[in-house]
Amino acid sequence: MSRVRIVDVAETAGVSRATVTNALKGTGRMTGRTREHVLSVAAALGYPLVGDSLRHAPSRTLALGVTTLGAESWNFAALPYYAQVIAGALASAHARGYGLTVLPAAPADRRWHALVADGVLLLDPHEDDPVERLVRAADLPLVFVGRPARPEPCDVWVDNDHDRVLRSVLDLLRSRGARRIALIAGPGTDYYARRNDEVYRAWCAERGSAPLVVPLDHPELGEALFADPGERVDAVYGIYESAGRLALDAALRQGLRVPDDVLVACMSEDLAYAETNPPVTTVSLSPRLLGGLAVEALVQLLESGSTGAVPQLPTHVTLRASTQGR
Structure with missing residues (x-):
């Protein structure tokens, strides 16, 4: 697949190349709606903006995003499952000397386009995920929390059975x-x-x-x-x-x-x-353990270029009155 260029983003968004450049850099005069439109188109096309982070020295920072709802912006951290994944990932990152940045769900958010991180954790990505395309195009180390919809041969993920x-x-x-x-x-x-x-x-x-x-x-x-x-x-x-x-x-x-x-x-x-x-x-589904193991796998990928076998994750059923037998 050919590399996405600024001119491709401009043509798809219906704006000039200068407008695209300014929107991506956060400069220039334009309405907020235009800027968000350009960023959304760039994300959808998989423009490799996060690749700029590769030119920086290692940041000892990992990024985490939940993109299962696509372009929709939502407060995933309010759900106990995701809150526990994040808590487990954060504890594991800190134990290994890394910071963890949790990014907004919307792929058009400019923070995805100015990302400085050594590696990325993506939670439950949907099919044809624009953030996944951005990260892949940038060739950043990537570990999925939840098997990707269309895994590639060398993909690494941590998931339940x-x-x-x-x-x-x-x-x-x-x-x-x-x-x-x-x-x-x-x-x-x-x-x-x-x-x-x-x-x-x-x-x-x-x-x-x-x-x-x-x-x-x-x-x-x-x-x-x-x-x-x-x-x-x-x-x-x-x-x-x-x-x-x-x-x-x-x-x-x-x-x-x-x-x-x-x-x-x-x-x-x-x-x-x-x-x-x-x-x-x-x-x-043991989300705290899930987040911790995902960070462990990502750090192994960063520091040794490979990951070990991921253990089978335990699950637990709490029986309550709603399933009392008849």
Whole structure:
């Protein structure tokens, strides 16, 4: 693939080359909207601006970004899962003599274009991720927290065994009386969402059960989960932290009782699920350990050019009232 040039950014953005240059450097007179538009286009094309950092002396700094929602700007650190990944990564970086910079999610943010770091951690990147393209184009050492959507031969990542995790949760729900289990997953092109969808459908096919996958952002979640005129859903598992509360609310709106009519569980590190009505069974993916191992792998890559084998990450299920057997 040919290298992206300033003229390519200018043509795509519909501005002059001078405007592109000024926007990338943070100089010149232009509206904030124009500057952000140029930066967004540059990020989407994969213009290798972060490559400038390679001309600096080693900074003993690592960068971390969460780009699973693409260009959308969102406060990922407010989610307990990501907060624990960051905490684990920060502790591991400091223990090895490195600093850690946590960057905003939006790839058009100018801080991605002025990045000075020795290596980068990317969490749950989506397919065709512009930040991933930027980092690859700059040839910066890169470790993924969560398998990339389209891994390249030499990619390094740290992740859970999502096949085993999901199958164990589905088997648990089935052992407690569930016969039709719905999955809250997506929308998204990240590996985590896609792989859980694939494994869930395979599990259902093996048991002759009709699959039902509902995206987290469905405007009528209760209708989507429970209004099927065929076999009624009697258990819900969500692969996101907010899915448990959404499932509880959806069941309540449909006049269903948890756990008497429907079982509910979700992936979450949020201890507040112990206080919901009823308390919700949660699955922990050991995010603090995940972040620490990712930094360890990145530092090995920086200092020796290779990484050792990443150990299998433990998971833990906290059983609560929402999955009491019937």
